[in-house]
Amino acid sequence: MRLRERLAHGEFVITCEAAPPKGADVGPALEAVRKLAPKVHAFNVTDLQSSVLRMSSWALCALIKREGFEPILQMTCRDRNRLALQADLLGAWALGIENVLVLTGDHPVLGDHPQAMPVFDLDSVQLIAVIQALNSGRDLAGNELSGRTDFFVGAAVNPTAEPLEPHLAKLRLKAKLGIGFIQTQVVYDPQAFVRFVQKLDGVRVPMLVGIIPLKSAKMARFMNEHIAGVHVPEEIIKVMERAKTPEERRQRSVEICARIVRAVRPYCQGIHFMPMGWEDCVPDIVELAGI
Secondary structure (H helix, E strand, O other): OOHHHHHHOOOOEEEEEEOOOOOOOOHHHHHHHHHHOOOOOEEEEOOOHHHOOOOOHHHHHHHHHHOOOOEEEEEEOOOOOHHHHHHHHHHHHHOOOOEEEEEOOOOHHHOOOOOOOOOOOOOHHHHHHHHHHHHOOEOOOOOEOOOOOOOEEEEEEOOOOOOOHHHHHHHHHHHHOOOOEEEEEEOOOHHHHHHHHHOOOOOOOOEEEEEOOOOOHHHHHHHHHHOOOOOOOHHHHHHHHHOOOHHHHHHHHHHHHHHHHHHHHHHOOEEEEOOOOOOOHHHHHHHHOOO
16 A cells, blocks of 8 residues: 555554665665565655765665655755756656655755755745646646656654744645645654644644654754754653663663654654664664554
8 A cells, every 4th residue: 555545544654764875885775674664654765865965865766666665755955956856756757756755955065065056946835836737747837748747745844943833834835735744853842743733723634753763862962952943852861861871772762762652643643763873773663652
């Protein structure tokens, strides 16, 4: 069953990030996907995450599809103009890729090629409109296509951002354009997420809550200080501080994530894991959370 069908039937779904390699060797990336496949419904393939050079998202998506698993193509507005975005989308559809998560993208100055010129010809709302045009059989200029796409389009949101209203307004625009699912930025405070859901004002789109396993208290503090809109509560940091060995830190992290999943589950329709190298934690979190 495809991702769109699972969500339409009310199934609680699990997605997980899959990072393309920084190089041409796809073996480790595909092996990680194979190991996680029994617990994960679809794999979200990042698009030059943090503006760091890696293999193209659509290439790994196509390989994941060939393995018999379901990919979600991340597509950012950072690197391509409207022509290139449409060309890559049409190519992705021809390769059997049906799911697209639309993102604005981090500025190149944050990555490993800071001299790269950003594009940002379109923003994420406009790119969603482009995809819906392709789905209707026309390009952004209104020209008829020889065959239309049928992408299942997703959007991202930060439910703990401050101020929150601009993010809510943008999400409402995306919902009006017909997005099929939402994936959130990482959530460590379930109560803050519930408050966000209560402010959605009629937005009825399946939402997948972002989960990142914490590797240490130092990582938690770094996220609080340097990642906008992310807040790790002090009680979670203290739990990680008390874990002295790598094994203890991993176990505490799994327990924290499972507790968050259980708390948000009544208010969402899935979980989106961003394991950041801790892919082996995902099955343990899923099992401990009782999914």
